[in-house]
Amino acid sequence: MPALFSRYRPEIDSLMKKIVCRRESQLYDMIRYHLGWIDENGAPITGDSGKALRPGLCLLACEAVCGDHAKALPAAVAIELVHNYSLIHDDIQDNDSERRHRPTVWRIWGVPQAINAGTAAKVIASMALGEYRELGFTAEKTVEIVMIIEEATLHIIEGQHLDIGFENMNDISAHQYLEMIRNKTGALISAALKAGATAGCGERRTAEKFGELGMMLGIAFQARDDILGIWGSAKATGKPEASDIRRKKKSLPVVHMLSSASKSDRASLDRIYAMEQIDDCAVRTVMTLLESTGARERTEALVDSSSARCFEIIDNLPIDYSYRTELKTITESLSGRDR
Amino acid sequence: MPALFSRYRPEIDSLMKKIVCRRESQLYDMIRYHLGWIDENGAPITGDSGKALRPGLCLLACEAVCGDHAKALPAAVAIELVHNYSLIHDDIQDNDSERRHRPTVWRIWGVPQAINAGTAAKVIASMALGEYRELGFTAEKTVEIVMIIEEATLHIIEGQHLDIGFENMNDISAHQYLEMIRNKTGALISAALKAGATAGCGERRTAEKFGELGMMLGIAFQARDDILGIWGSAKATGKPEASDIRRKKKSLPVVHMLSSASKSDRASLDRIYAMEQIDDCAVRTVMTLLESTGARERTEALVDSSSARCFEIIDNLPIDYSYRTELKTITESLSGRDR
Structure with missing residues (x-):
């Protein structure tokens, strides 16, 4: 992973801790457990807190437009908290028992309290923007950033709503699938870059371009994720081989396969x-049919076309050469990653 | 119920509809169903949308400080949406199948989608404050109101977290119980009055007093609710007789009874x-023990002392006599209501 993700990490973690540890209660312990800071008994651990991709992108966009990443710190932390709220609720909704090799929040504290933990993380995210008063931001700018993040949060829920609906649908078009991942994955990565550029007082047009870049990056990221969910090596991903097939997940390769299988293949797929x-x-x-229907190539083509579009957008951003290079490295790393 | 609740109703409903009906999707249909606007198939109905107590109080506080209730409309609607988000999640968490004589959202669409519906209502609430741009509010004031409402939302979750925890506890003190209802019920009623006064550009000290009034009103309201949950007439409340006893709800009278029962009575209560x-x-x-331990009187005493404190605060508010009278009528009606 690019240097970006370690460079900003201490500052992100430090503000995250300040915001999440404001009150003492088991409610916040659930969030801190989910974030990999403590074990289920409250003892400090050094767990896996995830890649911190979104806050990293947010700070980078800010630095690229104004030279100072610190202005985007509250936005970056709010976005990371929104991301984590959605994971806590997703784990309940998908009935997933493990995340990052540990039991999920609902597995330990039960569904009712896990719902509280997720929603609390969301509300703390909104309150993180209160930090902008201390940074001397105008309220105007603060409201602008708040609205970018709230809007993205609503998109995440719309995406999750579509995704859950897919479970009971036999025919999902690639178009519908794309609509789902634009909301569920694209919107928040888009908001991360857009909010970062906005916090750095970039021009509105520049912030919009950053937002577009984030959306394309999100699509490439998710399509790559879908490939890894089927063809990823168990060793690299930490999940069983062909994990998404076993979980009957209707990811993009499966959507492509179902829509282009012959009548008899389709019948056996329906049986499976x-x-x-x-x-x-x-x-x-299923694995054989995924290859023979060209489902894998078509998914890879989406990763490639989205990354190509990212490069195009990056080339037209009014930022220094070094930031462009870094954004391209990130694009390559996200669309080519093996875990 | 006082005139307040019908006087503002059309304006509240109209802005609610504008905000909730912005997008077409089953996600928003679940919220509209919960609000009593449509049936489960999407057909319009005139259902019971609840008392709209909180938005009514918000608008009244605003009008009392500045003569124009309209300035508080976005805040009032945000608060009503926060209240409804919490009901949607509460119904999941408490495993309740019915609300306002209709199946709850999770009973129809399942838990995963009901979680989405609740959280979406919460996010729409935050976005309702975007309406303040159109009302010509300063961003400063908007941020102030946003923070009042987010803070209250976090308190609701803290209260719900405590309440769920109580289910597995045998000894809850009246102090702990009060802490729970201050958060779960008091905080949002407090925020409604405080945000209303703030939107009306009342002085900060006045807004704080309104907030204090809301907290006392919330406590009186909830303690009264606890009395109705046990001694309310089935006809008036629409719930079975002694409903909270049958549901094993640890409401305030039960907390009082458990803490003051004799050793042998306590043993039979534990068995029950x-x-x-x-x-x-x-x-x-249980009903006999509630009377003999004085649990009912003690709960009624809390209703009375909280209402008395409300009257005191109202008398010291720098507002017109007519608004004071109206606030007192509301206090009496909430603490004396029979449904």
């Missing part, structure tokens, strides 16, 4: 997806 | 509360 549990033999059948 | 389902005979035992 109606099984209680997909066994190894069925997994092999 | 360990039953899978509380039968009619056990309900009668």
Whole structure:
């Protein structure tokens, strides 16, 4: 992963801690547990807190337009908290027992309290913007940033709503799928870059371009994620082989496969997806059909076209050469990553 | 109920509709269903949308300090949406199948989508404050109001977190119980009055006094609710007789009873509360003990002392006589209501 993600890390973590540890209560302990700061008994640990991709991008955009990343710190932290709120709720909604190799919040504290933990993280995110008073920001600018982040949060929920709906649908078009990931994944990465540029007082047109870059980056990121969910090596991803097939996840390759399978292949796929549990033999059948229908190539083509569009946007951003290079490195790293 | 709740109603409903109906999707349909605007198939109905107590108080506080309630409309609507977000999540967390005589959102669309509906209502609430741009408010004032409402939302979650924790606790002190309702019920009613006064550009000290009034009103309201949950007439409340006893709810009278029962009475209460389902005979035992331990009187005393404090605060508010009278009528109506 590019240097970006370690360079800003201490400052992100420090403000995150200040904001999340404001009150003492098990409610906040659940959030701190989810963030990998403490174990379930409250003892400090050095756990995996995730990549901090979104806050990193937010700070980079800010620095690129004004030379000072610190102006975007409250926005970056708010965005990381929104991301984590959505993970806490996603784990409940998807009935997932593990995240980052640890039991999920609902597995330990139950669904009712995990709902509280997620929503509290969301509200703390909104309150993080209160930090802008201390940074001497105008209220005008603060409201602008608040609205970018709230809007993105609503998009995340719309995306999650579509995604859950897909579970009971047999025919999802690639168009519908794209609509879902634009909301669920693209919107917040887009907001991270846009809010960063806005906090750095970039021109509105520049902030919009950063937002567009974030959306394309989000699509490339998610499509790559979908590829890893099927063809990723178990060793690198930490998930079982063909994990998304076993979980019956309707990711983009599966959507492509279902829409272009022959009538008889489609019939056997429908039989497989109606099984209680997909066994190894069925997994092999699906994997073969994914290759023969060209589903993998089409998903890879989306990663490639989205990355290419990212490069185009980056080349037209009014920022220094070094920032352009860094944004390109990030694009390559996200669209080519193996975990 | 006082005239207040019908006087402002059309304006509240109209802005609510504008804000909630911005997008077309089943996600928003769930919120509109919960609000009693449509049935589960999307057909318009005239359902029970609740009392709209909080937005009414918000507008009244604004009008009392500046003569124009309209300045508080976005805040009032945001607060009503926060209240409804919390109800949607509460119904999931408490496993309640009915609200206002209709199936709850999770009963129809399932828990995962109901979580989305609740959180979306919360985010729309935050975005409602965007309306302040159109009302010509300064961003400064907007941020101030946003922070009042976000802070109250966090308190609601803290209160709900405590309340859920109580289910597994045998000994809850009246102090702990009060802490819970201050957060779960008091904070938002307090925020409604405080945000209203703030939107009306009342002095900060006045806004704080309104906030204090809201907290006392919230406590009186909830303690009264606890009395109705046990001694309310089924006809007036629409709930079964002694409903909170049958649901094993640890409301204030129960907390008082458990803390002051004799050793042998406490042993039989522990046996009753360990039953899978509380039968009619056990309900009668509990009802007798509630009377003999003075639990009812002590709860009524809290309603009375909180209302008395409300009157005191109202008398010291720098507002016209007519508004003071109206606030007193509301206090009496909330603390004396029978449904």
